[in-house]
Amino acid sequence: MGKVYVVGTCDTKGAELNYAKEAILAAGAEAVLIDVGTLGSGNTADVSAAEVAAFHPDGASAVLEHTDRGPAVSAMATALTGFLATRSDIGAVLGLGGTGNTALVTEAMRSLPIGVPKLMVSTVASGNTAAYVGPNDLAMMYSVVDIAGLNAISRTVIGNAAHAAAGMALNPVAASVSDRPGLGMTMFGVTTACVTQVREVMEKTHEVYVFHATGVGGQSMEKLADSGFVAGLIDVTTTEVADLLIGGVFPAKEDRFGSVIRTKIPYVASVGAVDMVNFSAMETVPAAFRQRRLHVHNAQVTLMRTTPEENIRIGQFIVERLNRMQGPVRFLLPLRGVSAIDAPGQPFHDPQADETLFSTIRAGWQDAPNRRLVEIDAHINDPQFAAAVAENFRAISA
Incomplete structure (x- = not known):
């Protein structure tokens, strides 16, 4: 059984990400909180932003020393892609965020093989999602309210997403039994x-x-x-x-x-x-x-x-x-x-x-x-x- 990788910017969405992690644990699955924030504030993630950034081909400085958020987010997406490629225990990936984090996390999700569960809770999931999903089995869930604090609506949406991700990790689909290529x-x-x-x-x-x-x-x-x-x-x-x-x-x-x-x-x-x-x-x-x-x-x-x-x-x-x-x-x-x-x-x-x-x-x-x-x-x-x-x-x- 693989772990649910909860991915987001702990510098701005820490409470929401920890809520998702706790819901996954309560559902019986293992969870790992991955920080991909670029502001450098402290957090309680299992994998820090600096650890993820180190997987950028040009090193952590190529991510964390950007003063412009746009290039920093793009560089972190490259680093997260490299990080996920080294993991052998992914049961599912759950992302939470707005436009920036959606672009960041889904880029890395798209690098994963077909069949690895990928779920993104996003403020832009009710529009044209082609740029985020591409040719992949990536599911997007509309957050309804912005992911900016926990309230009755965000708790329900994030909780449902967490339970969905936990369910996929706990119940992996068996490989096809077909012996034909x-x-x-x-x-x-x-x-x-x-x-x-x-x-x-x-x-x-x-x-x-x-x-x-x-x-x-x-x-x-x-x-x-x-x-x-x-x-x-x-x-x-x-x-x-x-x-x-x-x-x-x-x-x-x-x-x-x-x-x-x-x-x-x-x-x-x-x-x-x-x-x-x-x-x-x-x-x-x-x-x-x-x-x-x-x-x-x-x-x-x-x-x-x-x-x-x-x-x-x-x-x-x-x-x-x-x-x-x-x-x-x-x-x-x-x-x-x-x-x-x-x-x-x-x-x-x-x-x-x-x-x-x-x-x-x-x-x-x-x-x-x-x-x-x-x-x-x-x-x-x-x-x-x-x-x-x-x-x-x-x-x-x-």
């Missing part, structure tokens, strides 16, 4: 036919995890790869790159494909749905794009067709990262279309734009024994293409 796959509505065919084949030998390619979906898949949860990836749907480069609402991060570069796991991928950039409802499409080729996917999603010029940028982004991969790689080009609406008679059918994409990837491709560019004279959703995806993955992961 994990396999991550990306899918969008317009590549569903392909991915479904591949998934049905691969489920015979693998535990398959499918991720919706909505920006955070790709990040989540790569987080699992970095955490060792998957033994390979079939990344058919790389559409998030288009949103990143052109300004859509489902963008990848700059580190897209980074997990494959780092882990060298078997990787089969394609250019699924890079013919489109995603926006919300039609009225949200930026004025600069209103005259472009648009398609209403549903009331909340409007798609914009990528141009040949944009496909050059997309192709260059992808191939540059493929060339850095040292593990086994197969990248497949579906020469007859990259999405369900990029086919003859469909609204985004544009052979010239597709050929520009393919030519860019061909031109940038660097041959290597571990990497192979495979061209398939089929549409991405054709059975022929799906079969090629599955066959290529089996060939490099045997």
